[in-house]
């Protein structure tokens with residue numbers, strides 16, 4: 001047996017990538033306003049900006065693309081996708097959307113009124129922004145273990161269910177149109193949520209008549225973590241674990257760009273008939289007719305096939321081990337990361353990497369810039385740029401507890417040698433960490449600031 005994860009696929013198509021010099025990259029970064037989102041992908045060597053929409057599709061998915069039926073209504077690919085979604089999630093109704101945030105938009109438009117609150121273990125940035133855009137309050141109630149970047153615990157994505165109940169009682173169930181759980185918890189290190197916690201969260205919400213939705217982007221990785229870490233599920237097929245996860249919820253939003261291994265796509269699935277009718281109306285205005293929902297027939301087919309491939313246990317074993325390999329190698333080199341690693345990404349622990357830069361000088365963003373200049377590696381800040389906000393009462397800036405740089409691993413794209421290169425880049429940078437300087441804003445939009453903000457060195 002090899003001591004490293006061996007790819008359960010072979011490569012049929014390749015895409016060349018090129019190295020630039022550190023001097024070239026420093027200039028590219030300056031022109032991009034020190035924001036990696038503004039750097040051209042061609043100027044990146046190993047692109048770990050996101051695992052979303054960056055998967056390599058299989059030959060079977062590409063063959064499915066050729067089976068695209070581009071009829072406006074009732075294309076065959078819709079029914080293939082419907083069968084996959086209903087078999088896996090068990091939800092009665094579903095509509096395709098062009099990606100996850102479109103499902104969030106449609107769901108919150110139909111459910112959230114201004115002033116209402118939506119509790120979650122931890123909202124992802126688009127979920128948070130979509131709640132805010134409806135005048136609602138996104139509320140994060142993650143259990144404390146999930147905020148400790150060094151604690152080794154199996155399910156650090158869990159909701160603090162006692163806090164959830166207290167929150168419902170304080171706020172009043174009539175002011176909470178739905179509650180959510182993000183599986184796995186992307187903004188908190190890609191950490192999984194346990195089956196017991198999914199069940200308990202559903203029970204707590206249902207006790208007060210509040211619907212419960214999963215943000216299910218990485219449901220398959222979450223299900224595989226349950227298999228690995230909860231002895232009660234060690235022998236249970238991942239499909240069954242996933243079905244049980246969904247069985248406690250009333251619906252889910254899904255970005256198929258993650259665990260359905262496609263480059264575009266998503267869906268909203270739910271039981272409630274009346275809500276489904278409203279969702280369809282909203283969908284038609286925003287996305288398209290309910291049998292295509294913002295996607296071409298060929299994309300629907302790729303999602304249908306990708307959903308099954310994303311649940312394959314050989315693939316999932318490799319996927320989790322591949323991520324773990326990067327984390328273990330970084331730890332070996334003494335580079336501080338959030339432990340244990342999540343399913344789709346390794347998160348550098350910026351407060352320990354750059355203790356000399358205060359959060360007001362955006363150390364996470366500074367580290368993404370330094371990684372790019374050092375090795376052409378692109379990660380993303382998940383810290384003060386993404387989440388710091390003004391306290392409504394005091395006007396003071398509230399900084400997030402975790403300051404992270406996420407190195408997200410695209411599915412089936414990079415080999416072990418690429419990961420070794422990333423380790424080498426991080427190690428070299430860690431040795432020279434005192435040379436890294438903080439940043440300040442030269443432009444900062446109000447919502448989803450990290451995508452378009454610009455910076456300069458302090």
Ligand SMILES: Cc1ncc(COP(=O)(O)O)c(C=O)c1O
Nearest residue numbers: 052099100101124126186217255
């Ligand atoms: C947990 C989570 N929810 C929602 C989304 C939004 O999905 P999309 O990018 O497809 O709009 C993402 C995307 O990264 C995510 O990670």
